[in-house]
Amino acid sequence: MAVIDREGNVLDANPALGALLGADPAQLAARGAAALAELREDARAWNDYREVLLGHRERMTCTRRLHHSDGHALWAEITVEQAPDSCSLLLSMADISDRRDLQGRLRHLQMHDPVTRLPNRNLFFERLAAALEAGAYDRAGTGRIGLCYLDLDGFKAINDTLGHRVGDRLLRAVAQRLTECAAPGDHLVARLGGDEFALLVRESSGTEQVCELARSVLAALQRPFDVGGQRLSVSASIGVVERPAAGTHTTWLMQAADTTLYWAKEDGKARWTLFDPERNAHRMTRQALSSTLRPAVEREEFVLDYQPLVGLVDGVVRGVEALVRWDHPQFGRLSPNRFVSLAEENGAIVPLGRWVLRTACRQARAWQQAHPRHPLVVSVNVAVRQVWDSDLVADVGTILAETGLPPRLLQLELTESAVMGSAGRPLQALQQLSDMGVAIAIDDFGTGYSNLAYLSRLPVSTLKLDGSFVQGFRAEEHPNPADETIVRALVELAHRLGLTVVAECVESAEQAERLGRIGCDTGQGWFYSRPVPPDRIPPMLPACPVS
Template sequence: MRKTCTTDLATTNATWERAVSGTPDGQGRAPGATLPNITERNAAPSVPPPGEGSGAPGPGTGAPPSAVPADYRAAFNAARLAMAVVDREGRVLDANPALGALLGTDPALLATRSAAELADLREDPRTWSEYREVLCGRRARLCCTRRLQHTDGHALWAEITIEPAADSCSMLLSMADISDRRDLQGRLRHLQLHDPVTRLPNRHLFFERLASALESAAYDQEGTGRIGLCYLDLDGFKAVNDTLGHRIGDRLLGAVAQRLTECAAPGGHLVARLGGDEFALLVQNSTGTEQLCELARSVLAALQRPFDVVGQRLSVSASIGVVERPAAGTHTTWLMQAADTTLYWAKEDGKARWTLFDPERNAHRMTRQALSSTLRPAVEREEFVLDYQPLVGLVDGVVHGVEALVRWDHPQFGRLSPNRFIPLAEENGAIVPLGRWVLRTACHQARAWQRAHPLRPLVVSVNVAVRQVWDSDLVADVGAILQETGLPPHLLQLELTESAVMGSAGRPLQALQRLSDMGVAIAIDDFGTGYSNLAYLSRLPVSTLKLDGSFVQGFRTAEHPNPADETIVEALVQLAHRLGLTVTAECVESAEQAERLGRIGCDTGQGWFYSRPVPPDRIQAMITTSPASSAAS
């Protein structure tokens, strides 16, 4: 037999008084007004809670009608909100008709049922724990949303609230049908997470699924524990938008999405549009790189078939970056960076292809990026040094000049040759401050050699990138440095590649002319590998041609000569001399090459036969021990 509790009638009357007066203490009501007294109206010194006592349940309730105030019962039964009174053990004592209608049953049949069963509170451990705390009085209220089953089979969503009743011996359970609101929220979320053009999952949903896949792979003992991604971009899609309009472009994107979905359907892979003409195919529990490569091949084949879009027959291709790896330890950011990098490789390699992620190639790219980002600070920190390679007369063997070659003493990667960082410097503009530093350092060194050997001054040759001419006032820089160092202009030679010089017009040509008028020599480096437009030689202020080493390599040995190379070099030398130009042969590696080049008429040679690039003090020793120095002494 359950224990009953006695209602605090004084407290209840006070509650009624506050409710009628509209104020916390009952003040403000009309003079002489009286309040209904629950004690007088119900004449029961001790009112048992609903569902308790010896009376038989009344119609539609689980408690005797005499146990509940008539006004309360009328409101309880007429309420549109589904409600039930629950005891502290979680059993339903009374249910109103609205609750029966909500669940599709007679409310009388709900009496003595478990409230947790009606509200499906056991399925969620956290909700179940909070519900029990409310029953025990350790928690004031529980509010949750649960998916319930109607007796006719359809599902509904209900917002469920459980809190103590006024008598403090029972609980009030209320359920509000929020199915329409949930459906609206679901439709809004679908619109929020799907692309309106292709109806595919959008970028936001893709990253949700990707993060979930990586997280679940760590706990899925039955899966492969690997994940794969095909990240693709349509080649030349912008031209479709620009020429045919965005309406045709959107239709084309929709057709592409349909073919991608067909390719992914057999494996149940996720297809998403990440934005613009970028799509992604996510492969969970991949079986290895071959699966991803096969998927990429099928996608390329599918997209290569022409599209019929609003009477237009369109052909597109795609570049695809493919990444496949263990899910453990993989982060979404890293995976997308790898996919984006690999997609860039596919485009760089010629487009209309797929490329698999290569860790070594990526490491090289990361190194390249690290070098590019630290070039300018490295110039300020003076991490660069200059080596010098002598230019030697092919007839007399005298050192007539040197070429300044920059090296980077990188704190992490050690000493780096120019081909590792000069192209990067030209790309990001760091070549301007770096070139200015090289020019100043080389001129200071040449001036020091001139002071030490006034009878044997050396010409110092410095490479200049065409971007230095465009992005800075090269003429002003050269003039200021010559004045600062005191080096005579005729002891400075600036080298530009043939492609840069032959294509010069406007400002670059004017700058070269002003430098020549200043007395600075201009040399064309790697001559014979660029445009080779000989007509420019009569128009440009050039004083020296430096033949590319590929010609000299034909001068191997007397037993294996290359007559064609020798004929070409001889013709170039004769042409240069007729134009008043001197000729320097690069990459001289043997005495026989030097002898034959001298016989043909080349003026100077440069290469390992004479010396590798060396520090300034080694050049000083060469000047002292050269034949001309010995003769002078």
Template sequence: MSGPPDGQGRAPRSTPPTITQRHTRPGIDGGGAAPGDYRAAWYAAHLAMAVVDRDGRVTDANPALRELLGTDLAGLLARGAAELAGLREDPVLWSEYREVLLGERRQLSCTRRLEPAGGGRARWAEVRIEPLPDGGEGFLLTLVDVSERRELQARLRHLQMHDSVTRLPNRSLFFERLAAALRQAAGTGDGTGRIGLCYLDLDGFKAINDTLGHRVGDRLLGAVAQRLTECAAPGGHLVARLGGDEFALLVEDSRGTEQLCELARTVLAALQRPFDVGGQRLSVSASIGLVERPAAETHATWLMQAADTTLYWAKADGKARWTLFDPERNAHRMTRQALSSTLRPAVEREEFVLEYQPLVGLVDGVVRGVEALVRWEHPRFGRLSPNRFISLAEENGAIVPLGRWVLETACRQARHWMLAHPRAPLLVSVNVAVRQVWDSDLVADVGAILGRTGLPPDLLQLELTESAVMGSAGRPLEALQQLSDMGVAIAIDDFGTGYSNLAYLSRLPVSTLKLDGSFVRGFRPEEPANPADETIVEALVELAHRLGLTVTAECVESAEQAERLARIGCDTGQGWFYSRALPAEQISAMIGGYATAVGGS
């Protein structure tokens, strides 16, 4: 856009009258104060003002402006308004200023940093330029010194953006810097800008805070902040306290994961040295989560989520260590989270199905019962086996409604088999989590389900893990006893994997022990012979029989294993040698006959 050159590159014209000359009335000497004479106000005003012509040249300036800029009138008249107000440095302001001079814009207001002509401290001023108020030729330039206000605002911002305990940048400033760093790194022309983050949490700090008090805790945090700052100083990395005992080190223009890992090693080594706090020698360690990414592929929220997840991994892996973000591990975590959040709705939507694995007599090969195994027909992940979701269901409490559904479905199917094959009724065995005993009235649930389905109690067996049963006391033990009194069989699943008090077995209402597959695997022909395995199994079987219990061997995979287990005295076997878990209709074909090794999924 063409326009006035702001008083440069043009021959001087006749000097226009100053503001004092324009407003002096005829017949009145220069110092008069008659109406319309503004000279006194012009000279006495504390507001810095100048008159600017249409070419942008200063034609007059009051003493307040001369004082603000540290120069005399001659020094101001030699400069353009845009130059003394610092408008040329900003393209947007320069354009708007020219529009005012051309009459295309009413006024311009902005805040600019002014450099005094004779040197000295720079000042901040609110700049305003607009046409002269009396309709005369030219424009009025005013500058209001706001340096003290800016300094106060800066001090307040510093207090607002820094932690009072450690003097480090706080969470707000950290996220501000992080967003700026991401924008800058992502804006590189080739898109190769990277960013790294060390997110750390002190191990054991809460114990120090609770036992020695918050004053000592705050001093320790200050000492930690000092060491972190020293670690980050060589690379110029930002160190911030995000809250509590959490700190972050931001690595802008990251050179890769090795740089980040080296920084984490330096931090761990620095924090492992004891701290002297108020005459007390204190030791802490830190868990650190590391994330290093291309800036163009991430944003602040994702980066912090990834860092928080990785910090959790570091703590879960044993603390006092650093862990690098692993996309595959994170994907597994996200899958677990997705499954956990949809478990309860999945029960309501009936996305689960049951399959049944036969329990076969080791001597005669007759199918004596089945174990009900739940599968999740997930709309996104396909068919999921119990090890993918049962632990999640126990964690979030969904095991209670899921367990009720499994129990009722299995009992209903067992009733159907009983009516179809009255001469060979099948025992149905259902797994029960200990949380079902604590979080629901299992006895009432079982009684109601048996009543609704019409299944006799002696055709139902409930399996609980060894650790759950052997430590039973109070309510769990009472529930097991009431279920046994009802006629329901109780089995200990995975027996031999816990730390059993074998004498305790005689006081439990248990009817069956299911030997863990780790014992049976030692019976494989391809495995080196270990006489101790057979001796242990034989002793367990003999003990169980003396207590009036039956024994089921799990994970039977070959005829040799089945023969040896039968010779030792095991009652029934379960495993792929007989059958994998099958749909209910395929189990019907096996009832009353001999089991053979069949395929299945």
């Protein structure tokens, strides 16, 4: 710590500050505090610091990368605040280098695949979004982007017959060959999950460059693999997309790549296929669905399935999540990922969300009346646009009054990015809903902002851990200790904040047992049940009431 005057000069410094900076405390006197803390290099920190010196604010805090006298760098948390005598100020510096290093290592674990050590889906989409933004605005580059999206042909048979250990070794060998095909710095190789990989070409020079990459990848993977003394052969189907970055959205790019990958498989596998707009026009288009969404709500073409939320300790069904499906007259039953994003874009999510909420509450009330000794909480997903484009609080109040469902039996789920970014009207709506007695849950927690400090200021009662965390609990032979460490820390933090924790994508008894052992309250996934029609829920309820 140091005492500084209103001009920013150091009047006195303690030995700890001298040790932190590698200087004699006496030599720090009369030096500028801004120079010691290197505040001028950050415009915002410098402005805040000046405001404190002038007495316009009580304190300022920032994090700066400082340089020790011996040349090494350190991270410090710097605080400047008014002293009790009001004539001087206190400057404090705390070395947080270890904390920053731990945060960096935790982020690396969260953003990389534990099997192949490649960037995982989360990091891939983060880099993809950044590449699209950079390509759209950087006039010095090509302004184009390319993507090879592939999965392995025949991998499941190898995994099923030879076991996950051999399968993991094969995935690592595939990752190595993909990395060898990629140009360092220009290409990003990622494992998106299972046997799916992606190669992102930033600053593509054109279609031919991406097609040549696909050819080299195909040739590299067709060479036999020697895995643990066994000679294995696999091939790959590859979807290739190349286009200008400007006007391209991550969702469109991945949909186009996924469609093209499907074409490669449909055409016989072991090949690469370039995205063809004309061929795509013959498939179900986004516009066709978008234009029929609102009439479909009026015609009641949607149905709800329900997936149980089960206590990990006692195995008792505690609630259900309502999941909407579209019984399209032409394309058959469509899952939410085929139309919800379109509904959010064109505003149809408001009437659709209102219908989902009313239908789910009506069904929950029917279950309550039929099974009064075992009330079920029904969880309904809510899009942020429903808060902005409608009066969600009024809608919820009206629907609860119409159906007679107690507010305590309704839970609203919002994605982490939506909740963590809430301010103004959305945050007010969440608070009003919470005051009404409705529970608020954060869905897919761990994939967005992960602003843990913000949780204590939100009216949230439940965290739903994203399934990517649970994947590390899947492999019996190769459990991922990093995933368990992260999940355990999140569970402990949530419980300290008075929140319950739901683990999504539970697919095995071993996962359920381990998640329950580290404190997760509830599980959801195919191990318990796939989403089912409402008449399939009552048989899952216990015969005796649950305390």
